[in-house]
Amino acid sequence: MLGWELPPHNSGGLGVACFQLCKSLAKNNVDIDFVLPYKTDQENDFMKIHSTTPMHFSKLKNHLNAYDGMDYLSSHAVTSEQLNYEHFVAEKAKENEYDIIHAHDWLTFRAAMKAKQATNLPLIVHVHSIESDRSGGESGNPIIRDIERLGLMMADKVIAVSQMTKESISREYGIPLDKISVVHNSLDIDELGELDDENVYQYIELLKSSGYKIVTNVGRLTIQKNITGLLQAAKDVIEVLPKTIFLIVGDGDQYQELIALSAELGILPNVIFAGFQRGKKWRDAFSVADLFVMPSVSEPFGITPLEAINYGTPSLISYQSGVSEIYKNCLKVDFWDKNEMANKIIGFLRNDSLAKTMTEMATDEIMSMNWDKSAKATISEYDKHKKVLA
Amino acid sequence: MKKSIILYLHAHQPYRVKNYSIFEVGKNHDYFSCDDSDSNGNQKIIDKVSEKSYLPTNKKLIHLLNSYPDFKVSLSITGTLITELEEWAPDVLQSFVDLVNTGKVEIVAETYHHSLAFFYSLQEFEIQVRMHREKIESVFGQTPKVFRNTELAYNNDLAIWADKAGYKGLLAEGWDKVLGWRNSNHLYKPINTQNVKLLMKNYKLSDDIAFRFGNRNWSEWPLTADKYINWINDSQDSEIFNLFMDYETFGEHQWEDTGIFDFLENMVPIWLKDSNNTFMTVSEAIDNYEVVDAIDVPETITWADTERDLSAWLGNAMQQQAIKAIYSLSSKILGTDDWSLIEDWRRLQTSDHFYYMCTKYFNDGDIHAYFSPYKTPYDATINFMNAWHDLRFRLNEKGVEI
Numbered sequence: 051m052l053g054w055e056l057p058p059h060n061s062g063g064l065g066v067a068c069f070q071l072c073k074s075l076a077k078n079n080v081d082i083d084f085v086l087p088y089k090t091d092q093e094n095d096f097m098k099i100h101s102t103t104p105m106h107f108s109k110l111k112n113h114l115n116a117y118d119g120m121d122y123l124s125s126h127a128v129t130s131e132q133l134n135y136e137h138f139v140a141e142k143a144k145e146n147e148y149d150i151i152h153a154h155d156w157l158t159f160r161a162a163m164k165a166k167q168a169t170n171l172p173l174i175v176h177v178h179s180i181e182s183d184r185s186g187g188e189s190g191n192p193i194i195r196d197i198e199r200l201g202l203m204m205a206d207k208v209i210a211v212s213q214m215t216k217e218s219i220s221r222e223y224g225i226p227l228d229k230i231s232v233v234h235n236s237l238d239i240d241e242l243g244e245l246d247d248e249n250v251y252q253y254i255e256l257l258k259s260s261g262y263k264i265v266t267n268v269g270r271l272t273i274q275k276n277i278t279g280l281l282q283a284a285k286d287v288i289e290v291l292p293k294t295i296f297l298i299v300g301d302g303d304q305y306q307e308l309i310a311l312s313a314e315l316g317i318l319p320n321v322i323f324a325g326f327q328r329g330k331k332w333r334d335a336f337s338v339a340d341l342f343v344m345p346s347v348s349e350p351f352g353i354t355p356l357e358a359i360n361y362g363t364p365s366l367i368s369y370q371s372g373v374s375e376i377y378k379n380c381l382k383v384d385f386w387d388k389n390e391m392a393n394k395i396i397g398f399l400r401n402d403s404l405a406k407t408m409t410e411m412a413t414d415e416i417m418s419m420n421w422d423k424s425a426k427a428t429i430s431e432y433d434k435h436k437k438v439l440a
Numbered sequence: 441m442k443k444s445i446i447l448y449l450h451a452h453q454p455y456r457v458k459n460y461s462i463f464e465v466g467k468n469h470d471y472f473s474c475d476d477s478d479s480n481g482n483q484k485i486i487d488k489v490s491e492k493s494y495l496p497t498n499k500k501l502i503h504l505l506n507s508y509p510d511f512k513v514s515l516s517i518t519g520t521l522i523t524e525l526e527e528w529a530p531d532v533l534q535s536f537v538d539l540v541n542t543g544k545v546e547i548v549a550e551t552y553h554h555s556l557a558f559f560y561s562l563q564e565f566e567i568q569v570r571m572h573r574e575k576i577e578s579v580f581g582q583t584p585k586v587f588r589n590t591e592l593a594y595n596n597d598l599a600i601w602a603d604k605a606g607y608k609g610l611l612a613e614g615w616d617k618v619l620g621w622r623n624s625n626h627l628y629k630p631i632n633t634q635n636v637k638l639l640m641k642n643y644k645l646s647d648d649i650a651f652r653f654g655n656r657n658w659s660e661w662p663l664t665a666d667k668y669i670n671w672i673n674d675s676q677d678s679e680i681f682n683l684f685m686d687y688e689t690f691g692e693h694q695w696e697d698t699g700i701f702d703f704l705e706n707m708v709p710i711w712l713k714d715s716n717n718t719f720m721t722v723s724e725a726i727d728n729y730e731v732v733d734a735i736d737v738p739e740t741i742t743w744a745d746t747e748r749d750l751s752a753w754l755g756n757a758m759q760q761q762a763i764k765a766i767y768s769l770s771s772k773i774l775g776t777d778d779w780s781l782i783e784d785w786r787r788l789q790t791s792d793h794f795y796y797m798c799t800k801y802f803n804d805g806d807i808h809a810y811f812s813p814y815k816t817p818y819d820a821t822i823n824f825m826n827a828w829h830d831l832r833f834r835l836n837e838k839g840v841e842i
Contacts, residue, residue: 253465253833260842306818310799313757313821319765322829323822324462331463 051084052139052151052158052165056092056099058328059107062270063353064178067211067235068154072097074425080432085142085161087135102138103131136161143169149436150174152428156181156194159201166204172435175205176233177215182222183348186273199223206435209233209428211351212372218348233427234376237356237419243333245361250331251338254295254322258338262293263399266339266363268332268354271302276345276368276385278304278311283345285315286392291399294320299335301326336361340405341398346371347385355380356416364408366394379412441729444680444720445672445711446639448514448611450588451536451687452554453489453521454792456482456813457823464826469834471827472787483528485813490525490532493691498535500690500701504708505542511708512719513545515687516588519552519568519575520790533579540580546721547576549584549607555789556590556753558598559740560767568786569605586611586722590791592641592684592743593750596736599630599638607636609726611684613743614640618735625678627729631736637726638735641684641743645672650685654698662699665706673714680725684743745800753794758821763794765828772840773831781834788827796820 051072055065069092072082076096085100088107092099135158143151143165151173153162159175166173180198181190189195202208202223208230210216216230249255254264265284269275277298284296298308298321305323312321327335336342342358342365349371356377358365367374368385381394398404455472458481474481504511517536525533539545551557552572557565569587577583586609587602594612602610614624622628624640648668652658660667672681686693694700711717720728744752754760766788773785796812797820814820832842 250463252467253462253829256466256833256836257842260836306816309818309821310756310758313761316757316761318758318761318821318825319828322462322826 051082051097052153052162053084054087054155054157056084056086056090058092059088059090063235063351064155066353067178067351070236070238070241070421071424071428073238074421075428077422078425078429080425080429083142083146083148085135085139085158087131100138100142102135132157132160136164140164140168143171150432152176152432153201154178156198156201159197163201163204172206173204174207174209174431174435175201176209176211177202177219177350178211179350180215180218180222182218183215183350184272184274186276186347188273205229207231207431209431211235213375214348214370214372215350218350231427231431233424233431234372235351235353236421236424237353237360237416238421239360239416239419242357242360243329245333245337246330249338250334251297251324254297254338257293257295260293262295263291263341264295264297264339265341265343265395265399266297266299266335266358267343267345268299268327268335268358269344271298271300271304271308273304274347274349275300275302276347277308279347279385279388279391280343280345281308281311281315281317281321283388283391283395284321285317286389287395287399288317288320290392290396292320294395294399296321297324297335297339298322299324299327299332333361336363339363341366341395343391343395344368344371344373345383345385345391349373356419359409359412359416362409362413364398364405364412366391366398377412377415379408379415381408441679442716442718443672443678444718444725444728446514446680446682446684446720446722446725447512448516448548448682448684448722449687449689450516450548450685451494451521452516452518453482453486453524454554454790455520455524455787456485457788457793457820457827459819460823460826460830462826462829465830466833469784469830471784471823471830482524486524486528486532489688489692490529492696493688494532495535496696496701497687497690497704498532498539500704502539502542504705505539505544508708508712510712510718511544512721512724513539514548514586514722515540515545516548516550517576517687518550518554519572520554520787522575522579537580540582544721546586546723547580547582547584548611548722549573549576549587551590553786553789554590554791555786556593556750556763556791556794557767557789558589558593558601559750560763561770562601564767564770564789585609586639586726591750591753593740594737594742595740596630596632596738599633599636599737603630603633603636609637609639609722611639611641611682611722612735612737613741613748614642614682615741615748617748618737618741622733623677624682625675625680626732627680627725628733628735629731631734637731639680639682639722639725640735641682643743645681646683646685649683649700649703650689650693653689653700653703654694663703665703665710668703669707669710672711673717679729680720752798752800753791756797756799756817758799758817759794759797762797762821762824762828765825769828769831769835772835772842776835776838776840778834778838781831781838784827785831788824788831793820793824797824 053068082097089101139161154176181194312318336358344367351372355365366381457471458474551568587607588611624642628638797817
């Protein structure tokens with residue numbers, strides 16, 4: 051298994067999804083050697099982690115952001131890490147008797163192709179996002195697109211994390227639909243840390259007790275996530291409901307732009323920027339809110355609304371997300387429809403019984419979710435391709 | 441009548457907001473104290489500027505004042521700097537008292553908190569002017585008679601206010617667009633006023649010292665006292681030369697190794713060598729010269745940036761929203777009678793906070809970056825707004841609806 055990140059050193063959902071999938075695969079008796087480009091603190095008893103450099107993540111972290119596509123052209127560090135990674139993987143693949151090469155997202159595709167050339171093992175590429183997702187609907191970095199195209203063509207099978215992603219892969223790269231299977235991500239609520247008695251956002255708690263409503267977004271501040279759209283809707287919301295606070299948790303290339311935009315929209319006092327957070331400050335951001343909004347332009351899967359309801363907060367999400375294919379008890383909107391976004395936020399914040407019902411129903415919904423189904427679907431792909439090539 | 445140099449120095453330090461996250465709001469109400477590791481902490485900056493500028497400059501000025509009977513200085517010192525010195529560097533405050541005790545230093549009035557309150561709340565502005573006057577009286581035993589507004593922000597309304605308030609003079613930028621064909625080297629009066637006079641900064645001569653002195657790329661570098669005094673002596677149609685600048689020019693903006701202290705020491709005797717030349721304080725200039733014309737300033741001018749307007753503080757939406765947010769709390773904060781809360785609110789009115797949020801990144805951005813303790817104007821905005829949120833938290837604790 052080839053991946054670029056795992057918790058606790060993940061920059062987003064990719065690392066978590068890889069980790070959870072592997073854990074469930076291991077429960078279903080799959081032996082996994084997982085190759086990472088850095089040394090990690092990650093400890094587990096269900097798979098073996100190999101690091102392609104002896105350098106710890108903390109030394110490399112500035113170079114390895116799996117999502118920063120536009121930096122790829124200019125960053126020697128990413129390319130040289132990729133070269134290390136490729137050599138390591140090709141050697142490793144020759145040394146051992148593997149059944150399958152399973153590669154996650156474009157950063158590992160070159161290594162995956164090399165390993166396939168060296169061993170002729172079946173290659174499954176697992177797509178968590180493609181370049182156009184990450185660049186907010188624009189075409190993005192042409193070099194990355196080339197790598198994605200080659201990887202998708204060389205693969206024996208493509209796994210997409212949603213129907214939406216499957217269709218984009220086919221549309222953008224001409225991959226036949228029947229070569230692509232959808233395996234949705236899931237949620238393992240046992241893996242999520244628990245809330246404690248005191249929320250770390252004390253000021254926001256106080257605002258709530260003074261009649262304020264809280265809307266939050268937790269995620270990277272990049273064009274893909276459409277926080278600009280959320281802030282534009284926020285302006286309309288605040289005009290109608292002045293006691294609304296928008297809590298923005300995360301960091302990214304739009305951080306400065308979003309602060310300036312809040313001021314230009316005249317809502318700076320109602321928008322709180324909390325920066326990138328993990329652990330308790332991350333969990334409490336969900337739980338302190340009345341509504342979580344994921345307005346992404348394109349979200350191949352998008353696990354955060356499920357995490358939000360685990361912490362008791364229902365969501366408004368864009369239809370342009372993989373999670374909207376499986377998550378029913380939430381509000382949905384087209385990412386471009388700012389009026390409707392504002393309308394739904396206002397309607398939700400004004401309607402306590404809607405909030406209560408949605409929270410209850412959505413909580414039931416995630417209780418039945420787990421990764422086992424995803425793991426079994428993945429294994430069935432392994433089995434098909436092992437046989438074909440054997 | 442002799443020709444006079446009016447040397448006016450402005451000493452100020454703000455209470456900078458530390459890195460203050462949303463997680464501290466409601467828990468820690470101290471926005472201004474950094475831990476020891478932070479080199480941008482207010483106390484550290486006081487220590488640094490005292491050592492580099494205040495102490496050596498006061499020493500040099502006292503020496504010059506004692507040596508040359510005709511040498512005079514005008515000084516403004518903000519309430520925030522005085523309280524910082526009282527707390528962290530009483531010996532430095534004493535050196536300012538010693539300076540004033542030479543009897544040849546006139547203190548200029550301003551707002552205690554170096555704020556832009558004049559443009560947002562006249563009531564609050566007047567309170568801060570009174571606070572400053574009382575502080576100056578108690579520390580220096582002097583009652584200021586000439587007024588300068590924060591950043592030399594000036595317009596006709598300010599002049600009318602100062603006239604009614606009984607000030608004999610005002611300081612303003614000698615900006616070409618206001619002066620037209622006139623030059624800054626005479627005494628003026630503001631239009632529509634009775635008694636108050638106007639001294640206008642000679643920005644070229646002032647900025648030669650304040651901004652360009654140590655710049656090796658400047659065609660006039662190195663600037664010697666001889667050369668500088670020659671420029672002044674050559675100036676036709678002139679009575680007074682208003683050299684207005686930050687006090688910290690000496691040793692802090694221009695470091696000692698530029699030769700700034702030697703320049704100061706040399707220029708005084710070289711200027712006084714001609715018996716037709718002298719120095720005056722701002723009041724003396726107003727008493728000794730005749731008004732030559734009235735000045736009309738309908739739009740606010742300041743002494744900053746190439747625009748000479750308020751855009752360094754209020755040019756972008758972040759700055760406008762932040763200052764609006766602060767003044768929106770006025771009546772609620774003042775209603776609490778909680779003096780620690782009120783003082784924190786006033787410290788957040790200091791214009792420097794808004795200057796740090798400035799996004800003008802060309803010529804002026806260099807100067808902005810030099811003066812800012814933050815990496816970006818966006819960080820400045822977030823820290824400031826978090827402190828603002830905490831003011832609201834404290835209001836709520838007192839039962840005030842927010």
